[in-house]
Amino acid sequence: MMPHKLQTKTPNAIDVHVGSRIRLQRTLKGMSQTTLAEGLGITFQQVQKYEKGTNRVGSSRLQAIANILVVPAAWFFEDGPVSPPTSQGPESGAGSEITEFLNSVEGLSLNRAFVAIQDDKVRRKVVDLVKTLAREASA
Structure with missing residues (x-):
């Protein structure tokens, strides 16, 4: 029998990015996690998990979030990590700096x-x- 190892799952970089963009847009709109959660029919703790990237946001849920925050769903992926890594030129880090600043x-x-x-x-x-x-x- 193999010994049990505690495995801590690290959030996927895209999930973290999408979550940070949800938080950014929500705070720019002056909306609380509770208000967003109520609009989605979930708990504010679930919104917290989405914003941290701990839980992945499904496509239909992301579209609902986009509708509530009045942005296109694609907005949540802008300036995000790409897979496989590609060269994006000198501007590649600018989007994450802006997101970090606005957060x-x-x-x-x-x-x-x-x-x-x-x-x-x-x-x-x-x-x-x-x-x-x-x-x-x-x-």
Whole structure:
């Protein structure tokens, strides 16, 4: 008889990416996990598992999530891991950086505040300010 080994299943990279995109879109919409769960007829704990990539989201469930969050289902796969690995050029990491930024408290807060600015000139000045601050921080 073989000894039992505890096997911890690592989430698939695509499941983790799709889950992070669900979380990103849900938080951008200002929606709680509970609200999303109620719309899907599941528990908020199940939404948590989807967002962490612990549980895989089935295609019909992903379409339902897309409908509730008002995005195409394909959006959840954008900038995700590809299999087999391919060369995507110099921009390949940009999508994950944006997702990571928007998943942070500061990124989400900055994004919401920036979108609320109606004047294009003021928006450009904010971007110029942030670029200046970034240059000074790296100098």
